Amino acid sequence: MVKKRTPTPSHTVGPFFPARFFGEGDYDLTFVDDPAKRAQGQKIYIGGNIYEAERVPRWNCMVEIWQPDAGGCFNHPNDPRHSHADPNFMGWGRRSSDDAGWYDFVTVKPGGYTDPLTGFRRAPHIDVAIMSSGLMRRLVTTLFFPDEPANAEDPVFNAIPEADVRERLILKPAKLEGAPADATAYRLDIVLQGDGETPFFVD
Amino acid sequence: MTTPNFFEAYDEPSQPVIRIAQYRESLLRSPSRPPYKRPVTLTEITGPLNLARKLKTGMNDLSRVNNGARAMGQLIWVTGRLLDEDGMPVRGSVIELWQANAAGRYAHKADSQNPAPHDPNFLGSGRCLTDQEGRYAFLSIKPGAYPVPNHAARWWRPPHIHFSIFGEGFMSRLITQMYFPGEPLNAADLLLNAVPDEKGRERLVAKWIPMMQLERADAVGFEHDLVVRGHRATPMGF
Numbered sequence: 001m002v003k004k005r006t007p008t009p010s011h012t013v014g015p016f017f018p019a020r021f022f023g024e025g026d027y028d029l030t031f032v033d034d035p036a037k038r039a040q041g042q043k044i045y046i047g048g049n050i051y052e053a054e055r056v057p058r059w060n061c062m063v064e065i066w067q068p069d070a071g072g073c074f075n076h077p078n079d080p081r082h083s084h085a086d087p088n089f090m091g092w093g094r095r096s097s098d099d100a101g102w103y104d105f106v107t108v109k110p111g112g113y114t115d116p117l118t119g120f121r122r123a124p125h126i127d128v129a130i131m132s133s134g135l136m137r138r139l140v141t142t143l144f145f146p147d148e149p150a151n152a153e154d155p156v157f158n159a160i161p162e163a164d165v166r167e168r169l170i171l172k173p174a175k176l177e178g179a180p181a182d183a184t185a186y187r188l189d190i191v192l193q194g195d196g197e198t199p200f201f202v203d
Numbered sequence: 204m205t206t207p208n209f210f211e212a213y214d215e216p217s218q219p220v221i222r223i224a225q226y227r228e229s230l231l232r233s234p235s236r237p238p239y240k241r242p243v244t245l246t247e248i249t250g251p252l253n254l255a256r257k258l259k260t261g262m263n264d265l266s267r268v269n270n271g272a273r274a275m276g277q278l279i280w281v282t283g284r285l286l287d288e289d290g291m292p293v294r295g296s297v298i299e300l301w302q303a304n305a306a307g308r309y310a311h312k313a314d315s316q317n318p319a320p321h322d323p324n325f326l327g328s329g330r331c332l333t334d335q336e337g338r339y340a341f342l343s344i345k346p347g348a349y350p351v352p353n354h355a356a357r358w359w360r361p362p363h364i365h366f367s368i369f370g371e372g373f374m375s376r377l378i379t380q381m382y383f384p385g386e387p388l389n390a391a392d393l394l395l396n397a398v399p400d401e402k403g404r405e406r407l408v409a410k411w412i413p414m415m416q417l418e419r420a421d422a423v424g425f426e427h428d429l430v431v432r433g434h435r436a437t438p439m440g441f
């Protein structure tokens with residue numbers, strides 16, 4: 001007999017998440033724990049500013065990402081193709097926005113996949129969660145890539161009916177200082193509130 | 204199916220409201236537009252299962268730093284189980300926790316306006332893995348209350364411990380706080396009371412473990428189960 005439980009209520013992460021919990025390699029998804037063993041795929045760099053209301057840069061935001069590997073697989077039993085997953089790719093990263101409100105990640109470009117639950121074709125995408133003081137619940141959204149024909153069919157991208165709003169989730173090719181020389185760089189600013197507000201999804 | 208494969212939106216009254224009038228940051232950082240509904244796909248029902256390869260664990264003893272002198276304050280033993288919505292243990296999952304010292308001060312640069320003293324023997328953060336029963340345990344110091352400054356309505360945060368929990372899918376990720384039973388400040392805390400449902404608030408308050416039920420006699424024991432989202436679409440036991 002299964003005992004049904006109700007999830008523990010969420011709370012804000014507050015301003016005091018320990019700095020020592022952000023490890024050096026946590027924002028670099030191109031390896032797991034051995035830098036000599038690299039994930040397969042095209043190396044990419046993603047960076048941007050996080051803004052609160054009135055375009056004030058928000059430092060001390062916790063940003064986490066989750067994505068499939070270059071072949072569109074997850075190393076997780078819910079993925080029927082998990083045995084094909086890249087052993088040198090975990091798909092998870094974490095970063096704190098710095099004093100100027102900048103966040104960034106080094107990763108590989110995710111592959112698209114056909115969703116086994118819904119049959120939808122998912123375009124390459126990266127799930128993002130934002131946690132901050134003031135946010136009693138995390139904010140979740142998904143980033144997409146430019147010039148991807150698959151975006152037109154993606155059920156999450158198209159869950160936003162306004163074309164100009166869903167456009168805000170498309171990474172923009174950019175020259176960025178922190179990008180490794182061998183990575184394709186993209187910028188995406190995240191606006192928590194106000195003009196150009198980032199669309200978020202029901203969590 | 205070994206892991207939860209079904210994740211539903213939260214039951215609203217058991218989760219906190221998003222905007223809290225006297226909590227200014229909640230007004231400045233919450234989106235002005237309602238979130239969009241999206242279908243849940245494989246990306247949302249999967250998540251990192253081997254996080255210990257990235258995040259160093261085995262940091263269960265917050266009561267001292269590098270085997271140095273013991274931190275100031277009342278020793279506490281905080282333990283509990285990490286469960287999913289089926290009541291099944293979540294094993295080998297990373298639990299992170301952090302808290303103020305006995306005087307109510309965090310070892311964090313953002314806590315610069317707080318006049319309460321630092322304790323050189325207390326970092327106030329730990330990380331561990333849940334065991335085969337989904338159990339975690341930490342030895343620590345009872346955190347002090349602290350005032351929230353710079354607000355139209357100043358208030359005291361009651362003693363609490365912050366938790367960061369991963370579970371087995373990106374949708375089971377949970378950031379929460381644990382409160383202590385019988386604390387008078389609990390009744391006036393803006394964050395605890397942002398949860399509309401009384402049962403929801405009760406889920407955030409730890410239970411005191413009677414001394415005779417605790418193997419150790421040096422620390423006050425508290426039991427606190429944590430439940431993350433996710434259950435199995437196929438009923439178990441069939």
Ligand SMILES: [Fe+2]
Nearest residue numbers: 014360363365
């Ligand atoms: Fe706190």
